[in-house]
Amino acid sequence: MNVLQEEMILPNGVILSNRIAKSAMSENLSNKHHEPTAILINAYKTWAQSGAGLLITGNIMIDSEAIGEPRNVVVQNRKNIEILKKWAESVKGTKTHLWAQINHPGRQAMEQINSSLKAPSAVPLKTGGRKKTTKKVPEVLRESEILETIEAFANTSIILKEAGFSGIQIHGAHGYLVSQFLSPYTNIRKDKWGGNLENRSRFVVEVYRKIRERVGNNFPVGIKLNSSDFQKGGFSEEESMEVVKILSKEGIDLIEISGGTYEAPAMMGKRKESTIKREAYFIDYIDKVRKITNTPLMLTGGFRTTSVMRDAIASNQLDIIGIARPFAVFPNIGNEIFNESRADFTTKIKKTGVKAIDGMMNIIWYESQIKRIGQGKKTKPELSGWSVFFKYLWLIIEQKLISKTKNPVPSNV
Structure with missing residues (x-):
């Protein structure tokens, strides 16, 4: 048997049917009220037939006042439980698991559509790689707000479990809120939530514990974690390995390794010459972390053959091969891997030639391909970067107009 088709038994006894997983990608396919759409659900129905053992959704935001992109799905109450059930049922009749990735953007909330940005510390986000150009300075989270946010992670988790999703993944990478607490660059607090690594990791530990308390021991809970921020003064490889030890001891079911932030996007950048032949971006790190934990490990970033x-x-x-962008271009990728009908899944986006815009293409071009999948269309490798950009720009304008008039959504319905 192809080793990629072997089952994987998680610590809590849940079985994944094979070793291929769709890692989370931003879909940006909610409606203007941040509810899941038929297009989004149809994309997952297509991927459910791909042969993959695990599908992980893109960012599901836990707070309607903290949105990463104009059309992120938000789950903070049971108002949309029926449509969430339809999303969870997209894998019905297959052996594929569907896990919901839950997230809070912190200082990476899009300031054009959020009235305020909140983060562990008042450290603004650098934009466009220009050191002197920064986004709005975020407000420092009060301890009461930290506790409310921990509760919100757990609240979203139990709603998604009730809807029928088969697992939860905490987004703890790429510079979002959990990652911001872990990093000494973005967390300069002097209280119990900042300072040494024990304090900086307190937030993610409490998030995990609160989720586990709500969903029970038999429901898979995983995390996406940076191997490093690849940023001066940021979360280091050594600290990452310590956090792996901490979360492994806590009993987490799956640790997905990635790396970088949107200030230092190693997850989308160039690889060292020594790793090109091995393809994966963070393979050197995974070799080290394998020696310190028995928790199943998933690696995402760079796998193409x-x-x-x-x-x-x-x-x-x-233990698990995480694949993201190729799923947006080759939606039947799992079956093609297993039956060996395709050996190379390299993708190449069509850029505009404008550096400031082309940085966005690493996300929004693939979002457009996912939308085509959800519309029942074939993916389009020659899709114009300019058309993608102008459609995305319109979404930002539209959501900004909506955000000026919307009423807050009650959190405990």
């Missing part, structure tokens, strides 16, 4: 994927599993470097 079936031979490299097989070797990574066969050599016991990791």
